[in-house]
Amino acid sequence: MVFLKSFSVLVISDEPKNLYEIFDSIGITLRKTNKTKASISSNFSAYDIAFIDIDADGWEKRLLELKQYMPVITFGKPDIEKAVKSMKLGATDFLTKPLKNELVKEIFENFKDKPKVEIEGLIGKSQVMEDVYSGIRKAALTDSNVLITGESGTGKELVARAIHKLSDRKENPFIVINCSAIPDTLLESELFGFEKGAFTGANYTKKGLFEWADKGTLFFDEIGDVSPLFQTKILRVIQEGEFIRIGSGRPIRVDVRFIAATNKDLTKACKEGGFREDLFYRLNVIHIEIPPLRNRKEDIPSLVDFFIKKHSSKRKDINIKAITEEALDALMNYSFPGNVRELENIIERAIAFTNSVEITIKDLPSYLLKNQHPKKILFGPLREAVDNFEKELIWSALQKSRGNISKAAALLGIHRQQLQRKLKQFKISP
Ligand SMILES: Nc1ncnc2c1ncn2[C@@H]1O[C@H](COP(=O)(O)OP(=O)(O)OP(=O)(O)O)[C@@H](O)[C@H]1O
Ligand SMILES: [Mg+2]
Incomplete structure (x- = not known):
């Protein structure tokens, strides 16, 4: 283990001498441990960065494991395939042996100002996801309304829940309204509730969803699919902070933070007249855009790992722990139109199908194998x-x-x- 100012560095190598010398010469104080091969079960969140020697056996597994917790730099003898593979598996950079001072130094310079990210329930440390996390943190500190956009299955609901859990409202309700599932005829009674005797059959008083959400967060899911009536009704509540139960003349005030999500392009819908512009501006105070999985492929290995852990207990006969490199490669080369949800379904299905402790390429759906991006053959120095x-x-x-x-x-x-x-x-x- 090595410390550089505020850095704590994990080095995994059979021959770390050269790297230690470089750390020494670029002004890093060394605090050597007896073990050069660090124990893999230690507390990884204590480290800021890892260096993995890919000339040692088992480096792939280590890389996949460590990259969930910190940026990983790989280094090794010149070997094209290994270098490219390490980048594909999620290494941030690759250095050739013999290591050069300036290159090692540059790596630390690049990581100097990077914040650590950790948000409950959300996996992925790509730069684009870091932007999502900072949006979540920013939103959690305020009561401003939030609009979350992203393709289907990118994690919009997960992000909405994360904002609520990090906010001061976390002890109060998080209410989900699946907007497209409420017909106009039931809209008011669902959202605002009704008084006993308000209409035939109303033989009790019912609270609406706005009231249940008081002091908490209300999540409008699929806001892009709602009717004009729905838009008008909720705009009023968002503006005034109050509503009236059916059959009552008395307005009820509520203190609710609104989060809305959609996979539609609302700017376009506003232009085309399908969505009220005033409602759009009310909701779009903080905007969080979740990128599709194909634009953050480096998150795939840790998501796969996470989903294996999540679903492996469903198999009582075998303990599935990992995925073969070949199968992971196939996943890395797929475009995931259904995003993270599709990846989760694929892993869940593979766990049900597999006959071994590792998920193999045979356990993956055949459509995925047919839709691989062609691999280019690399050659030369x-x-x-x-x-x-x-x-x-x-x-x-x-x-x-x-x-x-x-x-x-x-x-x-x-x-x-x-x-x-x-x-x-x-x-x-x-
Ligand atoms: N970053 C992530 N880390 C871990 N799990 C994730 C992540 N993103 C999504 N998931 C999982 O993927 C599934 C889909 O997520 P979610 O329901 O939040 O997506 P969505 O954007 O609301 O999709 P839709 O538009 O179809 O409603 C869930 O099981 C969720 O837990
Ligand atoms: Mg959703």
């Missing part, structure tokens, strides 16, 4: 191959972000300045 791989990634990120450097950097999980350096190095103009 290591540096060139790694550069080509990086260039390709940068190109596709720039294409996706339509040339926006900040967005492309976010997709790649690196800092803007780092991307600019790479663009200069590769002579790419966005």
